[in-house]
Amino acid sequence: xxxxxxxxxxxxxxxxxxxxxxxxxxxxxxxxxxxxxxxxxxxxxxxxxxxxxxxxxxxxxxxxxxxxxxxxxxxxxxxxxxxxxxxxxxxxxxxxxxxxxxxxxxxxxxxxxxxxxxxxxxxxxxxxxxxxxxxxxxxxxxxxxxxxxxxxxxxxxxx
Numbered sequence: 001x002x003x004x005x006x007x008x009x010x011x012x013x014x015x016x017x018x019x020x021x022x023x024x025x026x027x028x029x030x031x032x033x034x035x036x037x038x039x040x041x042x043x044x045x046x047x048x049x050x051x052x053x054x055x056x057x058x059x060x061x062x063x064x065x066x067x068x069x070x071x072x073x074x075x076x077x078x079x080x081x082x083x084x085x086x087x088x089x090x091x092x093x094x095x096x097x098x099x100x101x102x103x104x105x106x107x108x109x110x111x112x113x114x115x116x117x118x119x120x121x122x123x124x125x126x127x128x129x130x131x132x133x134x135x136x137x138x139x140x141x142x143x144x145x146x147x148x149x150x151x152x153x154x155x156x157x158x159x
Contacts, residue, residue: 001054001060002053002055003052004051005052006051010050010052010059011040011044014052014059014082017060018043022039024145025145029116029118030042048066049064049065050062050064051063053095061093063079063099065109066079068113075111076112076113077113078113079114101157104159110158113154114155116142116153117155118144119137119151119152120150124153127155130157132155132156134155135154135155136153136154137151137153137154138152139151
C-alpha cells in the first residue's frame with residue numbers, strides 16, 4: 001500500500017466509496033443525498049490537503065486535513081477519513097491515521113479537532129488509541145438509521 005497526496009483525477013475513485021459511506025448515514029453528518037459535485041467540494045476543498053491510499057493501483061481510502069478555524073486559530077486542524085468498505089478490516093484506516101497525524105504537525109498544525117464523531121462509530125476507539133480525548137458530547141444530536149438518536153463527540157488531540 002502506498003499513501004500519497006491526492007490529485008484532482010483521484011476523485012473518480014474516491015467518489016464511489018465516499019457516496020456509499022455518506023449515503024449509509026451511520027458515521028458522517030453530511031446530507032445522505034449529497035451530490036457528487038457537492039461531495040467533491042467538501043472533500044477536495046482547496047483549503048485541504050488530501051491523501052489517498054493506493055493498493056494495487058486502486059484507491060481504497062482517503063483523508064483530508066484542513067484548518068478547523070480561521071485567523072488566529074487556523075493552526076487547529078480538522079480531518080476526515082474514509083476507507084472503502086470493501087477494503088475494511090485490513091488496518092488501512094490505522095495506517096492512514098498514522099500518516100495524517102505525522103503530516104499535520106509538519107504542516108504547522110498544533111492540534112486536531114473532530115467536531116462531530118458519531119458515538120457509535122467504531123473509529124472512536126481508534127482515535128482514543130491515538131491520544132484523542134472526548135472533550136464534549138452533544139447528546140442525541142445525530143439521527144442514526146439503526147440506533148436512533150445518538151450523541152456526537154467533539155474530540156481533540158494536541159501535537
